[in-house]
Amino acid sequence: MVKRTSMDTKLSVKLGKLNLKNPVILASGTCGFGKEMEGLIDINKLGAIVTKTITLDKREGNPPPRVVETPGGLLNSIGLDNDGLKNFLFEKIPYLEKLKMPVIVSIAGNDIREFKKLAKELSAIPCVNAIEVNLSCPNIIHKNAKFSLPAQDTKAVGKIISGVRKMTTRTLFAKLSPNVTDIKEIAKAAEGAGADAVSLINTYPGMLVDIKTMKPRLGGVTGGLSGPCIKPLALKCVRDATGAVKIPVVGMGGIMCADDAIEFILCGASAIQVGTANFVNPRAGLEILEGIGKYLGRNKMKNIKSLIGKLKVEG
Amino acid sequence: MQQFKAKILSNKKIAPDHYVLSFKPPKAAGQTTPGQFFNIRVSNAYNPLLRRPFGAHRISPEKIEILYKVVGKATSILSAKKKGSLLDIIGPLGNGFKAPPDASAAILVAGGHGVAPLHALAASLTAVPKVVALIGARTKTHVISENEFKGLGAKVHIATEDGSKGHKGLVTDLLRKHFNRQTGKPANRQTIYACGPKAMLKAVAKIAREHCIPCQVSLEEYVACGTGACLGCAVKTRSGYKLICKDGPVFDSKEIIW
Numbered sequence: 274m275v276k277r278t279s280m281d282t283k284l285s286v287k288l289g290k291l292n293l294k295n296p297v298i299l300a301s302g303t304c305g306f307g308k309e310m311e312g313l314i315d316i317n318k319l320g321a322i323v324t325k326t327i328t329l330d331k332r333e334g335n336p337p338p339r340v341v342e343t344p345g346g347l348l349n350s351i352g353l354d355n356d357g358l359k360n361f362l363f364e365k366i367p368y369l370e371k372l373k374m375p376v377i378v379s380i381a382g383n384d385i386r387e388f389k390k391l392a393k394e395l396s397a398i399p400c401v402n403a404i405e406v407n408l409s410c411p412n413i414i415h416k417n418a419k420f421s422l423p424a425q426d427t428k429a430v431g432k433i434i435s436g437v438r439k440m441t442t443r444t445l446f447a448k449l450s451p452n453v454t455d456i457k458e459i460a461k462a463a464e465g466a467g468a469d470a471v472s473l474i475n476t477y478p479g480m481l482v483d484i485k486t487m488k489p490r491l492g493g494v495t496g497g498l499s500g501p502c503i504k505p506l507a508l509k510c511v512r513d514a515t516g517a518v519k520i521p522v523v524g525m526g527g528i529m530c531a532d533d534a535i536e537f538i539l540c541g542a543s544a545i546q547v548g549t550a551n552f553v554n555p556r557a558g559l560e561i562l563e564g565i566g567k568y569l570g571r572n573k574m575k576n577i578k579s580l581i582g583k584l585k586v587e588g
Numbered sequence: 589m590q591q592f593k594a595k596i597l598s599n600k601k602i603a604p605d606h607y608v609l610s611f612k613p614p615k616a617a618g619q620t621t622p623g624q625f626f627n628i629r630v631s632n633a634y635n636p637l638l639r640r641p642f643g644a645h646r647i648s649p650e651k652i653e654i655l656y657k658v659v660g661k662a663t664s665i666l667s668a669k670k671k672g673s674l675l676d677i678i679g680p681l682g683n684g685f686k687a688p689p690d691a692s693a694a695i696l697v698a699g700g701h702g703v704a705p706l707h708a709l710a711a712s713l714t715a716v717p718k719v720v721a722l723i724g725a726r727t728k729t730h731v732i733s734e735n736e737f738k739g740l741g742a743k744v745h746i747a748t749e750d751g752s753k754g755h756k757g758l759v760t761d762l763l764r765k766h767f768n769r770q771t772g773k774p775a776n777r778q779t780i781y782a783c784g785p786k787a788m789l790k791a792v793a794k795i796a797r798e799h800c801i802p803c804q805v806s807l808e809e810y811v812a813c814g815t816g817a818c819l820g821c822a823v824k825t826r827s828g829y830k831l832i833c834k835d836g837p838v839f840d841s842k843e844i845i846w
Contacts, residue, residue: 302818309817312589313678325819334829340812340820344635347812354819354829501634529634552638552813553629555591555678 283576284566286320286544288521289444289469291375291403293320293544296577297534297562300525300548301326301379301405301448302351306365307372313555317373319562320544323472324365326379326407329387331357335412336492341481345502347549348479350493352412353381358394370400377446381407385436392440403443406468408433409450409475411497424450424475427462438467446523449473451503451510457517464518472523472546473514474507499549501527508540515541515582529557531564538565541582589815590617591678597651599669603732606701607667608645610653611675620647622709623684623806623838626654627814628666629676636662639678641811643705643783643837647712655704655732681814682837685709685781685804692777693718695766695801696742697792699759699784700725703733705806706783710740719743720766724759724784728752759784760791767799779804782841793841803841807832 284295299316301323310316334354341348356364361378369376378401382388388406395401408424423429424447434447447463449456451474460471476497481490489495507526515522524542528534529550537545550557565577574580594611602608613620627639640662646653658667669675685705687694694716696706703723713719719742725731726749737744745762746754755762763780782792783806796803809832812820816834823830824845830836 303813305815305817309813309815313591313815325817334819334822336824337822337829338810339822340810340818342636342638342810345637347637349812349818349820351819354822500637549637552818553634554676555815 283569284562286521286577288446288523288544289403291321291444293375295320295562296538296544296565297558298323298377298523298544298546299551299558300546301407303548303551306369307376308368310551310555314559319374319558321375321377321402322372323377323379323405323546324369325355326353326381326410327355327358327361327391328353328381328383329358329391331355331360338490338492341490341496343481343498343502346498346500347552348481348491348496348498349476350412350491350496352493353410358391362394362398366398366400372400375402376400377403377405379405379407379448381410381413385433388433389436389440392437396441396443401443403446404437404441405446405448405472406434406437407448407475409448411450411452411476411478411495412493422450422452424448424459425453427458430459430462431466434463434466434468444469446470446472448475449514450475451506451526452478456510456513460514460518460522464520468520470521470523470543471514471518472525474503474510474526477503477506499527501529501533503527504533504536508536511537511542512540512584528561529553531561531568534561534565535568535580538577538580539582539584541584543581589679589681590614591676592617593674594677596669596671596673596675598671599667601667602655604729605657605659606655606730606732607658608653608655609666609669610646610651611677612650613652617680620644620652620680621684622647622712623705624680624682625837626652626677626679627681627811630662630665630669636665638812639814640666641681641814641833643806644680644708645704647708655701655707657701678814682833683835685806685838687713687716688777688779689715690777691716691779693720693779695763695778695780696721696737697759697763697780697782697784697788698723699788700730701732702782702784702788702806704783706781707733707736709781710737710742720745722747722759722762722766724748724762724788726750758788758791760788760795763792763795767795767801778802782806789841790846793844793846796841804838805841805844806838807836807844
């Protein structure tokens, strides 16, 4: 009989109630609703996917141009373009429920009521294994809010996460913004309100200007910066957050290859998300997965757990 | 649609800023139709980070040709690639031109390297009795594919901005002239197919509307994923935002909100 122990459990991680066969997750907004990756990769080999953020009602999204490149980075202003909850339930769920790995649905609301309604409705769907609460999209305007993002305000984070928590027993992720004074305080607020994990970082706000036309390069004027150029900033946020909370931290921000992913895991991330890399190389997630396995082998580590947070800081 | 590595069969300069590159597509990538594109990674480094989309210029089972203009870093890197080196390609992507089976005439309007997908289209219009290619360029040295269109049996008219070849002015002047000559004659079963700068396409769409001629335009926008995942390449249409990569790049010109 073949010994199955090593490979099956070597890379598995637990986030809240969610058991992932490996720590590689495709990030929200970069893999559509799974179907968009069909023909390019076998996504069932990955740990999980996070869907494009859905909102209660359809959102048209921001005017084009919506994406523009900068050295080592991608600036986007999509504006949560999605067809709303009802469309998601009828058009996207049939594909998602056929997947053989966990599905994490990203949600965003204009107010607490919408967040709660989304969480409640989604909790009735068996294939929705977890909910990632997007508190940090830089491309939408929150009316009457003191801060431009819920993720910039410990009170708003607490209110939204505890509201959603009451509506669902599914694993709950809070997706955080790096654009804050102290990420530790925000992560603690999410933990205190009942989040099972925090995922960070969302994109950095930024902009670019076309000096020929003297116009902003994005239709939405400002956007969110992702890609390899933000990795050092993201690593710092992830390390800060893992030091502040007991719940798992899902790390992301510019992960392009296995080495990048391992840096995040060393900084304390229990799992990682691959985002912009999917556009550059759809196979990035699978290659990262293979690379993490090889790294564990090279370093004679029994499993991924012996790597999480093992950053060696002298003195 | 598939991600594949293809060997460059040739990469030649054909005009001051323009190159034609050819590669062999794998069978599994499927049939390519005129107007579809390939999203190509030109470098393993992260600058440029994203792939670049290139429309098929010439299509055969053994060989796909793309025609491109060197406009920035990515195309400059691509132009330096040697025969035999490998390219990381995703494609064929998007929806191409739709040729009505009973068409009496096809009018192709190309601005600059907009000739790229229109050449592939012209090659596929063997059943259309009359194919007219109107090509606009900056100067005579920038006129591309004139002989290729002629070789396919198309009637070619040129416009250059400096008047160094053909009509002095814009390619849309040629299109107006074409229809003015037709005044009084029935204009049915003709289709305009256009590719070029957005301002040109907008003008072509207006002329098409005035003469009640169906018109298909191939649009350009920054494309990130190329597969409909990122929703980055949105274009405003009468039925909301559509994606260049998945719904296009070819659209009915009436659908576009210019």
